[in-house]
Amino acid sequence: MKKSKKNQNKSSLVWKMAIASAVSWEAAKLAGSDHPYLAPLSVILCLQPTIDQSIRFSFHRIAGTAIGIMLTSYLVSHLPMNGWMLGLLLLGGTYIAKWLRIDVTVLHQVALTILLVFTFERNAKDYAFDRIIDTVIGVIIAILVHMFLFPPDYTKKAADSFQTLARQLSDALSGLSKWVQSEWGQGKGNLMAYRMNNLLQELHT
Known part of the structure; x- marks a missing residue:
């Protein structure tokens, strides 16, 4: 019985992930994003075992993304692109987040955002803006799908x-x-x- 319940939970997660990713991609395109893959990325990361965990992780992801963009988007075009500069940006950004006493999950999101903005912002000037908008779109769709499509029953x-x-x-x-x-x-x-x-x-x- 317990094994059957676990399989059922996994099956519902598979469906939720696929449906929410597809919807979020299309929603990001409708919003004018040139990087619609960022929305399903948020969906995949934010679909946690419970709705409560998903909501908390979503807030952490949005906060981490916003902090990472604020710390990186302006500087990145004026800095050389190499591993040492990335390391310094990560050190500075995550240390500021730590100084603000932010949750460790947010630290990971700050680091991830700094890495991606550092890599892509030079070639796509609107990447940072797309990232924050698409993250919000993905988070909202992930939570809505989690709440209304096969919600977890404990x-x-x-x-x-x-x-x-x-x-x-x-x-x-x-x-x-x-x-x-x-x-x-x-x-x-x-x-x-x-x-x-x-x-x-x-x-x-």
């Missing part, structure tokens, strides 16, 4: 977790009653405190 997993939690709570209350009947022994009290802490962590999860 209801059964949540129900199983609650059943496990109910058993643990029952065991904890049973142990607590035995501890009270045994006149509140200190050794047993420490054990009960440990079990209750574990139960609270499980509940939080």
Whole structure:
């Protein structure tokens, strides 16, 4: 049953990726992009296992892309194109992102954007602009497809977790009653405190 569910999730991901990539490519072309492949790139990266993860990754991708473009697009036409200059740009850009206390996922997006803008902006002057627009298009389409086309269903997993939690709570209350009947022994009290802490962590999860 579990294997069947995994296969079903993989199949839905395959369909979502294909449909969202096709739609985002065409949407980017309609928006006037000369680099429509950037939109499906965002789709492929942003389709995470859950909608919540997809949304968070999408925000990180947009933020990282915007920061990378702001740091690179003006400088790139005035700098020599070699590995050492790329390394310096990556070092400066990612260090600024780190200084701003940005999530590590955004750091990766900043680095990726710096690399691509550094490589393509000389030959296509509108690459940086296309990249930010196409990234937004890809992100929006990825989230919409993820939400409305075979949305992930974790209801059964949540129900199983609650059943496990109910058993643990029952065991904890049973142990607590035995501890009270045994006149509140200190050794047993420490054990009960440990079990209750574990139960609270499980509940939080």
